[in-house]
Amino acid sequence: MQLAEAKSKFIANWGRFGTNWGINRTMAQIHALLLVSPDPLSAEDVMDQLNISRGNANMNLRELIDWGLVQKVIISGERKEFFSAEKDIWKVATQIIRERKKRELDLMIPVLKELSEVEGDKRDKAVKTFTDTIQNIRKFSEQADKTLDAMIRADEHWFLGSLVKLFVSK
Amino acid sequence: MQLAEAKSKFIANWGRFGTNWGINRTMAQIHALLLVSPDPLSAEDVMDQLNISRGNANMNLRELIDWGLVQKVIISGERKEFFSAEKDIWKVATQIIRERKKRELDLMIPVLKELSEVEGDKRDKAVKTFTDTIQNIRKFSEQADKTLDAMIRADEHWFLGSLVKLFVSK
DNA sequence: TCTTTCTTTCAATATATTTTGAAAGTTCAG
DNA sequence: CTGAACTTTCAAAATATATTGAAAGAAAGA
Numbered sequence A, B: 001m002q003l004a005e006a007k008s009k010f011i012a013n014w015g016r017f018g019t020n021w022g023i024n025r026t027m028a029q030i031h032a033l034l035l036v037s038p039d040p041l042s043a044e045d046v047m048d049q050l051n052i053s054r055g056n057a058n059m060n061l062r063e064l065i066d067w068g069l070v071q072k073v074i075i076s077g078e079r080k081e082f083f084s085a086e087k088d089i090w091k092v093a094t095q096i097i098r099e100r101k102k103r104e105l106d107l108m109i110p111v112l113k114e115l116s117e118v119e120g121d122k123r124d125k126a127v128k129t130f131t132d133t134i135q136n137i138r139k140f141s142e143q144a145d146k147t148l149d150a151m152i153r154a155d156e157h158w159f160l161g162s163l164v165k166l167f168v169s170k
Numbered sequence C: 001t002c003t004t005t006c007t008t009t010c011a012a013t014a015t016a017t018t019t020t021g022a023a024a025g026t027t028c029a030g
Numbered sequence D: 001c002t003g004a005a006c007t008t009t010c011a012a013a014a015t016a017t018a019t020t021g022a023a024a025g026a027a028a029g030a
Helices: A003-019 A025-035 A043-050 A054-066 A089-115 A125-153 A156-169 B003-019 B025-035 B043-050 B054-066 B089-115 B125-153 B156-169
Strands: A070-073 A082-085 B070-073 B082-085
Touching: A003 A025, A003 B089, A003 B125, A025 A043, A025 A054, A025 A070, A025 A082, A043 A054, A054 A070, A054 A082, A089 A125, A089 B003, A089 B125, A125 B003, A125 B089, B003 B025, B025 B043, B025 B054, B025 B070, B025 B082, B043 B054, B054 B070, B054 B082, B089 B125
Parallel strands: none
Antiparallel strands: A070 A082, B070 B082
C-alpha cells in the first residue's frame, strides 16, 4: 500500500473509532492527520487535506487543544499558526484519561454521595435495593478514581512492563 | 431526599453519563431504572416510568440484552416478559469492557497491522513518521488487549484489593 | 494609520440520531 | 382454530449534532 492510501485509511478508521468515544468524527480525523504529519500543519492544510470548512477546522482544532492533545506551534518567519499533535500514544491515553476523569467521574462522585443519603426504611425492599446499588457504584467509582489517578502518575514503561505482566500472569 | 426523587436523579445522571460513552440516553436510563428496581419490570413498566413509547422501550431493551447487561426473566403465571439488570457493578464493568473490546479494539488491531506494511523509503520523513506512529499505536493496542483480557478474567475482589493497592502505593 | 493576512464567530443549513405509534407479527389459552 | 395479550418492526416526525461560509475581529507589516 502506498503512503497516501494508508494515510487516508488511518484517518478514516481513527474517525470511526473516535465516534465510539463521544468524540466527533472530524475532531478525530484532524487528530489522526496531525498524528501522522511529520511537521506542524496550518488550519489551511487541515481544511485542504480533509475537505472541511474553515469554521469546522477552527472549532475542532480548538477542541483538540482544549483536550490537551494538540498544541499551537509558532514557526518563525510565518504569520499563520501551525498545529501539532503529541505523538506518543501512552501520553495521549493518559491525557484522555485525565480529561475524562475530570469531566465525568469527578462530577459523578458527589452525586452518588448525595444519593446515598436517601431517607426511608431499610426494610423496604425498594429503598434497600436503591441504597445497595448506589453504594456498590460508589465503592466502584472511588476505586476507579484512585486507580486512574495512579495510572496518570505512572509512566509508560511501568504500564507496559509490570502492570501487563501482573495482569497476564494471573 | 425521598426515594422517588433520588431515583429520578439517579436515572437522569446515569443517562447523561451514558451519552459520554456512546450509549444513547434512553438506553442508559432504562439501565439505571432496572439497576435500582428490586424486581424485574415489564416493558410496560419501563414505558410508564420513563415516559417513552413502546417501540423505544422495546428497541433499547433489546440493545441492553445484546450488550449482556439485561436479561429477560420469565415469571410463572405471567404472560408478559420481564426484564432485570445485573446489579453488581464490577460485573457490569467487565461486561462492557468485554463488548467494547470485541466491537472496537479487536477490529482496530488488524487494520493497524495492514497499515504498518506501507511501502516507501524509510528515509522519507513522511513515511517514517507514519510507520513510527502506527507502530506506537500497535504496540499500545496489543498491550491494552492483553491487559483488558486479564481484567475480564480477574475477579472483583482482586481488582478492588491488590490492583488498587499496587497502583496507589506506587 | 491603513491594508493585508489570518482567526474567530455564529446564524443558517445539512446531516445524523432518536423517538413515535400504528400496523404487522407472534404466542398461547380456551 | 380464534381472539386476546403481548412483542416487534419501521416509515415518518422530532430532536440533536455537526458543518458551512460569510462577516466581524485581531494582529502585524508597511
